Each structure stands twice: as C-alpha cells, then as structure tokens.
Amino acid sequence: MRFTAYKYKILGSRLSVTNQLFWSGFLIFGFVFILIILNKELPLFENIQDLLWPFFLVALILLISSILYQFYDFERIESKKDGHIEFNDDGVIIDYSKNFNYSELIEIQFGIDAYYGERINLTYRHPIERKSLGIKNYILLVTNSDTYKFNFKLENELHTKELENTIFKLVKSEKLINIDPKKLIKLVPYRFKKTNEYKSFVLKQIVEKRINCTEGLLLHGYSTDKEAAELRKKYCV
Known part of the structure; x- marks a missing residue:
C-alpha cells in the first residue's frame, strides 16, 4: 500500500477566460438592448440599429467564443x-x-x-x-x-x-x-461498495460488535426486506 x-x-482564484468572454459578451449585449429600448422611448438616433450593429457583433463573437472555448479552459486558481x-x-x-x-x-x-x-x-x-x-x-x-x-x-x-x-x-x-469503524466504512470509495470484499468487511464489523446491526446492514446494503431479515438472522446474533 x-x-x-x-x-x-x-492562495485565491480568478475569473477563467471562458467567464471573462461570456460576461463581457453578456454585458455588451445587455448594453445594446437597453440602448435600443431607451431610443424607442426617447428617440435620439434614427439609425441607432446601424450604430449599435458593430457592438452586437462583438458581443455575439464573445458569447460564441465562450461556448467553444469552455471545453478547453482550465479553472484559474x-x-x-x-x-x-x-x-x-x-x-x-x-x-x-x-x-x-x-x-x-x-x-x-x-x-x-x-x-x-x-x-x-x-x-x-x-x-x-x-x-x-x-x-x-x-x-x-x-x-x-x-x-x-x-x-x-x-x-x-x-x-x-x-x-x-x-x-x-x-x-x-x-x-x-x-477512529469509529462506522466513519471508516464511510470513507470507502463508492466503486468498492458493491464488491464482495467490501460487504464481507462490513459483516465482519457487525459480527465483532464494532458497529450495531441496523447501521451495519444499511452500510452493507440489501435489495429487499427479506434479504435484510436473512442477514440480520445470520450475522446479528
């Protein structure tokens, strides 16, 4: 072993590249949307869509880039x-x-x-x-x-x-x-908990009175009440 x-x-963490791309694009897109709404209520420009089109494209590029890059991006710690x-x-x-x-x-x-x-x-x-x-x-x-x-x-x-x-x-x-045997059993990684080796170990703890029967059977696992009753009869004596 x-x-x-x-x-x-x-020491700390920072925004990932993906987050920077996404939130930059989202904020620019929101800025464009708000200006369009405001211009409808208080008209300032007749061709505001043409003026804001480049900003919309930048926002779209940033958002698409964040979607694509996320699968290659590492957390920044x-x-x-x-x-x-x-x-x-x-x-x-x-x-x-x-x-x-x-x-x-x-x-x-x-x-x-x-x-x-x-x-x-x-x-x-x-x-x-x-x-x-x-x-x-x-x-x-x-x-x-x-x-x-x-x-x-x-x-x-x-x-x-x-x-x-x-x-x-x-x-x-x-x-x-x-250390409490029940706490130790809970340390066992999930992929071992269906193995006979794990189940035998739990039953051994029950037989040796290191854990009580009910808790032990729950940790051991069973599929039906009948199986639980058989285990209890055999190992909880």
Missing part, C-alpha cells in the same frame, strides 16, 4: 506547491520528515474533487471552465496533539484510482484503531 502526492496551498504527502504500510509521512503511525490518528478525511484535466462544472448551463487543475482535493489528519489539513494534486485518473485503492486497503487493514 503506497500513495504519494504533492501538497498545494491555494492561484496556488503554490507546499510539500509532499505519503501513505504507506507503516504510516503517514508529511514533507519527507514528519512521520506518524496510523494508530495515532483520531480522525481522517479525504475530499476527492477532481484530477488534473478532468471535466468539471457539468451541471452549469451557461459557459464556464470545464477542466480542473486537480488541486482542490483535500486531506484532514487529526492526532491528539496536531491537526493537518491541506490540498493536494491528483495528476490523472490512474492517480485517483491509486488513492481510492489506498483508502480501501487502509480501512480494511484495521490500523486506524482510534
């Missing part, structure tokens, strides 16, 4: 590389020098946002940057004496799967002895 990544410190993190069989190493065992941890969290180049903002209808820099992922580690929280970069899809594999192996290893 081994996972390594670079830590990043996020000001950041700097801020160290290194490693998970291995023995424990966690921060910045190559700070070591501690898994048994020292009283809380652990992983926030997986996206890897570098992954498509993001899929729910937005208007043009917006569609590619991630991969640095908004975070890890929280808490011991009795210290708290560490930092962002880290996922380089690609393979790197993301390596992290997910490491999390699953770490949960199964039962080395995180000072």
Whole structure:
C-alpha cells in the first residue's frame, strides 16, 4: 500500500477566460438592448440599429467564443506547491520528515474533487471552465496533539484510482484503531461498495460488535426486506 502526492496551498482564484468572454459578451449585449429600448422611448438616433450593429457583433463573437472555448479552459486558481504527502504500510509521512503511525490518528478525511484535466462544472448551463487543475482535493489528519489539513494534486485518473485503492486497503487493514469503524466504512470509495470484499468487511464489523446491526446492514446494503431479515438472522446474533 503506497500513495504519494504533492501538497498545494491555494492562495485565491480568478475569473477563467471562458467567464471573462461570456460576461463581457453578456454585458455588451445587455448594453445594446437597453440602448435600443431607451431610443424607442426617447428617440435620439434614427439609425441607432446601424450604430449599435458593430457592438452586437462583438458581443455575439464573445458569447460564441465562450461556448467553444469552455471545453478547453482550465479553472484559474492561484496556488503554490507546499510539500509532499505519503501513505504507506507503516504510516503517514508529511514533507519527507514528519512521520506518524496510523494508530495515532483520531480522525481522517479525504475530499476527492477532481484530477488534473478532468471535466468539471457539468451541471452549469451557461459557459464556464470545464477542466480542473486537480488541486482542490483535500486531506484532514487529526492526532491528539496536531491537526493537518491541506490540498493536494491528483495528476490523472490512474492517480485517483491509486488513492481510492489506498483508502480501501487502509480501512480494511484495521490500523486506524482510534477512529469509529462506522466513519471508516464511510470513507470507502463508492466503486468498492458493491464488491464482495467490501460487504464481507462490513459483516465482519457487525459480527465483532464494532458497529450495531441496523447501521451495519444499511452500510452493507440489501435489495429487499427479506434479504435484510436473512442477514440480520445470520450475522446479528
């Protein structure tokens, strides 16, 4: 079991090129529309459409450009590389020098946002940057004496799967002895939750009384009440 990544410190964010194109075009278009309406109420120019036509074209070009460019545009985040993190069989190493065992941890969290180049903002209808820099992922580690929280970069899809594999192996290893088993099970990435390996691990926690039966069966998952009753009869004794 081994996972390594670079830590990043996020300093701020700026409007992406796509956002700049879109909002510039939108504002110019709105300006043109308002002038046309005002000119109807308070006529100033007889040929205002001819005067505003170039502005309309500029707005249209900007809006079309934002629609096309969004699929190639990355989010704009000001950041700097801020160290290194490693998970291995023995424990966690921060910045190559700070070591501690898994048994020292009283809380652990992983926030997986996206890897570098992954498509993001899929729910937005208007043009917006569609590619991630991969640095908004975070890890929280808490011991009795210290708290560490930092962002880290996922380089690609393979790197993301390596992290997910490491999390699953770490949960199964039962080395995180000072963390609530229910919280640990919830750390398991979604793609493992239909596997027999995951289900067997959850049932093991139920049998060993580390989690209660009802919560355990919900985490295990079942398709019918009959299946739930059979699981309860077999493992909740």
